[in-house]
Amino acid sequence: MRGIKGILFDKDGTLVDFQATWFAIGEMMALKAADGDRERATVLMEAAGYDFGAHCFKADSVFAAGTNADIVALWYPDASDAEQAKLVKMFDEVSAEQGSAQAVPLPGSKDALASLHSAGFRLGVATNDSTSGAEKTLLSLGVAQMFDAAYGYDAVANPKPAPDSIHAFSDLTGLKPSEIAMVGDNRHDLEMAKAGGAGLAIAVLSGTGTRESLTPMADVVLDSIADLPAFLAREA
Structure with missing residues (x-):
């Protein structure tokens, strides 16, 4: 299996x-940015990537793949650098608290992680959310003990699709990038895998990405990480 020993999710x-x-968290923050004007908040939500017709976030949109800094820059274009920095801090705090408190695990994800951890894989998270948000979410899901590290956009010099998180995980674990698989639901995840020299770029269809958007960049496309232990065992 190309010597895969670690997995970044x-x-x-x-x-x-x-x-x-x-959705509820994004709408709350959009209403705040729109000073309570719901029509304006809807415009902001659509600009960041929410499709109200389809009731879902669009693949590779600012919401789906960007950072809170990207959302602030989009929603507050006239704010000064200092004002944007304060807003990013506020968005980070809200998303860390609310995102972790309201986190809904994908079906089969906890069992899959337990299986991979028991098999000896080193596990990490690479997200464009904040590091605090990632760590609190892992705790909320009851899986934090299985992970070696979580890298948010604020833990590395350059967030996804730059390869910094792969390099950081490699340095931490002593694994070569070629021994690390990257698993994600957006092109940013797969682009980071390629840029960082990861051994595998694994796409999952459990998020905002589609088979059409992900297949060109992926080594394999799975329905979700529930399929990952069997895939790795089969290919070993």
């Missing part, structure tokens, strides 16, 4: 049900 859409977890 994206968080939202890979470990956590993106749609069920984030």
Whole structure:
């Protein structure tokens, strides 16, 4: 299996049900940005990637793949750098607290992680959420003890799709990038895998990405991480 010994997971859409977890939080933050104007908040939600017709977040949108800094830049374009920095801090705090408290695990994810951990794989998270949000979510899901590290956008110099999180996980675990698989539901995840020299770029269809958007960049496309232990065992 190409000597895979470690696995980096994206968080939202890979470990956590993106749609069920984030719509209410995104709408709350959009209403705040729109000063309570619901029509304006709807415009902001659509600009960041929510499709109200389909009732889902669009693949590779700012919501699906960006950072809180990206959302702030989109929603507050006239704010000064200092004002945007304060807003990012506020968004990080809200998303860390609310995102972890409302996190809905994807079906079969905890059992899959337990199986992979028991098999000796080193596990990590690489997300464009904040590091605090990632760590609190792992605790909320009851899986934190299985993970060596969580890397948010604020834990590395350059967030996804840059390869910094792969390099950081490699340094921490002593594994070569080629011994690490990256698993995610967006092109950013797969682009990071390729840029970082990961041994496998694994796409999952449990988030906002589609088979059409993910297949060109992926080594394999799975329905969800529930299929990952069997896939790795079969290919070993």
